[in-house]
Structures are given as structure tokens and as C-alpha cells.
């Protein structure tokens with residue numbers, strides 16, 4: 009079919025190509041860096057990255073061919089750096105503070121989905137958001153959430169017991185209850201709100217959340233990608249209007265934002281100076297955040313829109329990430345039954361001590377003493393990082409140092425890369441997490457034992473936790489990493505003490521689908537959406 013292109017669209021496209029080419033030609037060339045050919049002049053390697061057979065497949069392939077840093081193409085042939093190099097990541101994320109902002113098209117998508125909150129804010133605005141939110145994420149504060157994690161795990165356990173008693177094959181889509189549980193947790197911990205997602209399977213917000221990332225971000229069309237690329241060249245005032253794009257995806261994002269504001273506004277108003285007294289003693293993130301906000305100078309306080317957006321940001325950042333990590337952990341333990349047994353023994357041994365001292369539940373210290381369980385969590389974070397890429401650009405001219413020198417196209421060895429302001433860069437989180445010289449020669453295998461033999465003194469200090477990149481690093485590292493860790497530890501301990509997990513008889517292949525965040529999809533059953541089918545049975549009382 010021949011497409012009719014209107015003269016206006018043609019002129020807009022020609023103007024865009026002109027702007028992109030002029031801007032790219034002002035940048036220092038990266039011709040010396042080796043990298044793959046681009047399958048398309050228009051889309052560069054971008055479309056290929058969003059359509060790779062599995063998350064990380066291309067990163068790993070290119071790392072084998074070119075080393076830890078390489079060049080790819082972005083739209084209209086412009087050059088883009090991709091790197092997994094430890095020193096480059098340390099430089100970009102830690103040492104350069106705010107000099108490497110988020111790539112505007114990807115950050116605009118965050119704004120459209122979640123509003124003007126912390127994940128989107130840049131520079132001094134981000135500093136303001138972070139300062140007000142930090143007190144809510146202190147280790148002391150987070151300890152108080154452990155009973156909530158345990159109560160939620162108990163509900164998941166009841167649901168799975170009921171499900172397996174009704175099904176002869178005992179196969180459960182574990183990701184579904186874990187995602188609902190994570191939504192309930194983040195609602196109560198972050199803003200003292202009960203989504204009731206585990207109790208009410210028809211909960212509209214839980215339903216929307218269960219498919220949102222899959223539907224809106226998986227396998228974007230060339231048109232969608234080109235439209236998003238256009239956003240990079242628009243001023244913020246015009247970007248503010250993108251949400252009115254007359255298409256289903258944008259209507260859906262607007263509706264989701266409205267749903268959240270509907271929940272958030274009454275909570276916000278009960279948290280302002282008048283309502284605060286009635287919330288004395290409340291420990292949720294929102295109450296702590298509002299107290300910190302109220303004690304700030306008016307000039308640095310967060311406004312109502314910003315506070316409302318934080319609720320949405322925390323939900324989006326904290327739900328899919330933790331529940332998917334847990335799903336992948338159960339999947340790996342199903343494939344490694346010996347390690348699963350060892351973990352269960354460890355959890356039960358600690359339980360015996362808890363009972364002996366007259367307690368009922370694990371304390372944070374009990375959870376931290378479960379070394380094998382913690383190693384399995386770290387290894388899952390390393391092997392299956394849910395956020396696998398970060399899109400940035402150089403805010404000013406700079407030189408990026410490398411710890412892994414790369415061989416240039418002309419055979420010379422490069423130890424640093426000069427970049428001009430505006431240079432786009434993709435940080436390969438999944439690539440860094442698989443570097444053999446950092447993680448060992450078996451970096452491509454899931455093996456928690458590595459954490460007992462790694463010499464962290466020999467590693468370049470990069471990630472905020474266990475030197476992994478999974479929670480990122482520096483001023484924008486995940487604010488919720490300790491929260492996530494306690495949640496993973498507490499929920500995993502309850503589930504693995506109770507159940508045995510194994511692969512279903514038809515051993516489905518679970519793909520790590522690349523939807524901006526990594527989504528589990530059963531190969532050949534894509535219509536199920538995000539799915540992690542595992543056989544769940546009651547664990548024998550004695551292991």
C-alpha cells in the first residue's frame with residue numbers, strides 16, 4: 009500500500025532531520041569507536057534494541073565483539089555511546105553529579121506516565137525532591153515496614169494454598185499475586201493507603217498496573233519511536249502538551265494519572281499542617297515526607313502537584329521492580345533445587361531460634377543472618393536487573409575515562425572518550441552486571457556462591473548495593489534500595505519456608521522481554537501478558 013504523506017508532515021520531518029543532522033555534526037565524532045552497523049538510517053539501532061529477542065541479548069553480543077564500550081546509532085544516523093565500563097559508569101553516575109541528565113525523550117515518557125516527580129526531576133529540582141524524600145528512606149524508618157511485608161506474604165501464601173488445592177498440576181502464575189502484593193505494600197508503606205489488590209481481583213488500579221508496562225512500552229512501532237524522538241527537540245512548554253496526543257496510549261496514561269490524583273488528593277490534604285496532628289505517629293513515607301516538607305523554607309518545599317506525583321513515582325518505581333525480581337528469584341530457584349533446599353534449611357534454622365527466644369516473626373537482624381538467601385537475592389538482582397538500561401546525555405563537553413580500554417577501528421587502544429555536550433549515552437546495567445572480570449568467568453550463569461568468593465576490594469566502586477548496577481549509583485541511585493531489599497528478604501523467607509517451587513512439566517521458556525523494564529513472557533503464550541508459571545507445592549516439613 010502506498011502511504012500518502014501530507015506536505016505539513018513532510019516539512020516537519022525534513023525540519024527534524026535538518027536539526028538532528030546539524031546538532032550531530034557539531035558533536036565530536038565517535039568514528040574511532042567500533043560498533044555494529046545500524047539496520048536502519050532512520051531508526052539507527054534503537055528499534056533493534058527495543059525488539060531484541062531477549063533483554064540484554066544485543067548488549068552481551070556487542071560486548072563480546074567490541075569490549076565494554078562501543079558505538080551504536082540513534083535516530084537519523086546520529087552516533088550514540090553504549091557502555092558497561094565500570095570507570096565510565098562511576099564517572100557518569102557518581103563523579104559528574106548532574107552533568108549527565110536523562111535523555112529527554114525517555115524522561116518525557118516518565119513525565120507522561122507519572123507526572124512531575126523525583127524520577128523525572130533534574131538538577132536543582134531533583135536535589136529538592138531528594139532532600140525532602142530522603143528522611144522517609146532511612147534504615148531506621150524502613151525497619152518499621154517489616155511486619156507489613158510479612159502480613160502481605162501471609163496473604164500470598166493463603167492464596168497460593170487455595171489455588172494449588174484446586175489445580176491438579178499445581179501451576180501458579182506467581183508474578184500475578186506478587187505484583188498485587190507489591191502494590192498493596194507500596195500503597196501502605198508509601199502513603200498509608202490500602203489498594204486491597206490481593207483481596208480484590210477486580211481492583212481497577214491493580215488491573216491497570218498489571219498490564220500497563222507490557223501494553224505501553226513493549227515492542228514500540230517505528231512511528232511511536234520517531235514521534236518520541238521528536239520530543240528531544242521540543243521546549244518543555246510544548247512537551248507539556250504531548251499528553252493530549254489523540255491516541256489510546258496517551259488517553260490511558262492521562263487516566264492513570266487522574267486515578268492516582270483521585271487517591272492522592274485527600275491524603276495530601278490530610279497531611280498538610282492542619283491534618284498533620286491527626287497523623288502523629290504515622291510512619292508511612294508520605295507522612296514523613298510531609299513533615300520534612302513542612303519544615304523546609306517555602307522556597308524549597310514541594311508543591312501539591314509534586315507531592316501527588318511522588319506517590320505515583322513511588323508506586324511505579326517500587327511495584328514492578330520488587331515483584332519481578334522475586335518472580336525471577338523463584339524461577340532460578342526452581343532451576344536450582346539444591347540451592348533452594350539449602351535456603352529453606354537456613355530459613356528454618358533461623359525460625360527455630362526465633363521460636364526458642366519466644367518471638368513469632370523474623371526481625372531485620374534475623375533476615376540479615378540468612379546469608380544464602382541474601383546471596384540468592386543479590387545474584388538475582390545481578391542476573392535479572394529489572395531496569396536494564398539508563399538513557400543519558402552529556403550536559404557539557406567532557407572526557408569519559410575507561411577502566412577497560414577498547415581497541416579502536418584503526419587498531420589503537422583507547423583509554424578515554426572525549427564527548428561533546430548533547431552526546432547521547434546508553435548505560436548498560438545488564439552489561440555491567442555480566443562483566444567476567446568483575447563477577448567471574450561464570451558471569452553468564454546464575455550462581456549465588458559467587459558472592460562468597462568475590463573480592464570487592466578489587467572492584468571499581470560503582471553500584472550503591474553490592475557494587476551491582478541494578479539500583480544504579482550516585483545522586484540518582486534508587487532511593488528505595490534498602491526498602492526493596494528488606495521486602496525481598498522478608499517475603500522470600502516466608503514463601504520459601506512454606507512452599508517448594510519447581511518448573512511446570514511443559515518447562516515453558518520464560519523470555520526476558522525488553523519493555524524499558526524487563527518483563528517475563530512465556531514464549532509462545534505472549535497473549536498471557538507478563539507471566540511466570542511455576543509449580544508450587546507445600547514444602548516437606550523436614551527438608
Ligand code: HEM
Nearest residue numbers: 126127325326329330333395478479480484486487488492
Ligand atoms: C528490586 C527493586 C528495585 C530496583 C531493581 C530498582 C532500580 C532502580 C534504578 C535502576 C533506579 C535509577 C533509575 C534512573 O536513574 O533512571 C531507581 C530509581 C528510583 N527508585 Fe528504585 N528500584 C527498586 C525498588 C524501589 C522501591 C521499592 C522504591 C520505593 C519504594 C523505589 C524508588 C525509586 C525512586 C523514587 C527512584 C528515583 C530516584 C532518583 O531519581 O533520585 N525503587 N530504582
